Amino acid sequence: MAMNKKQLLRSYATGERKFVGIKLSEFDLYGINLCGADLSDIKLEEFDLARAILRGVILRNAKLTDSCLDSADLTGADFRGANLRWSSFNCANLTEADLREATFESNSFYKASLIGANLQGVNLRDANLQEANLSGANLEGAILTKVTFDNTIMPDGSIRTEND
Known part of the structure; x- marks a missing residue:
């Protein structure tokens, strides 16, 4: 089903939360509030989701390549x-976001809060984790090759820099 931003917000306002596989015709979703929505299988390539409020959103198998989620609230996503x-x-x-089985490549998490996030087994190769907070995060089996650490709070509370 194809929708534009206005149609999506109207459906959300009426209580709809299931938007599995929808196709959006607009790329600017800056600041959108879709808490608790099910956006599984959605394709949002090159979308602007900066400052979006997406607490508890379900984005299983979604395609969010080359998108901006800067300053977004993705708590429990x-x-x-x-x-x-x-x-x-x-x-x-x-x-508390669940990022297991997600695919990453050259992502930036500068100053991001990943407290208690589940990153078990993910490949974070070439990611920027400068000043990110990973307190209590699950990094078991995560691939951290060529990751940039600078003043990064690690799961055990220690501070890691690039020289470590």
């Missing part, structure tokens, strides 16, 4: 199986 290549999460709140 479910990104399992999502394709997040080249997307930025600078200053985003990903507290």
Whole structure:
């Protein structure tokens, strides 16, 4: 089903929360509030979701490549199986987010909050985690090759810099 931003917001306002696989015709979703929505299988390539309020949103198997999620509130979001290549999460709140099985490539999480996030087994190769907070995050089996750490708070509360 194809929708524009206005139609999406109207449906959300009437209580609809299931938008699985919809196709959006607009790329600017800056500041949109879709808390608790099910956006599984949605394709949002090159979308602007900066400052979006997406607490508890389900984005399983979504395609969010090359999108901007800077300063977005993604607390408790479910990104399992999502394709997040080249997307930025600078200053985003990903507290308690489930990122297992998500695909990353050259992502930026500068100053992002990943407190208690589940990153088990994900490949974060070439990611920027400068000043990110990973307190209590699950990094078991995560690939951290060529990740940029600078004043990064690690899961155990220690501070890691690039020279560590």
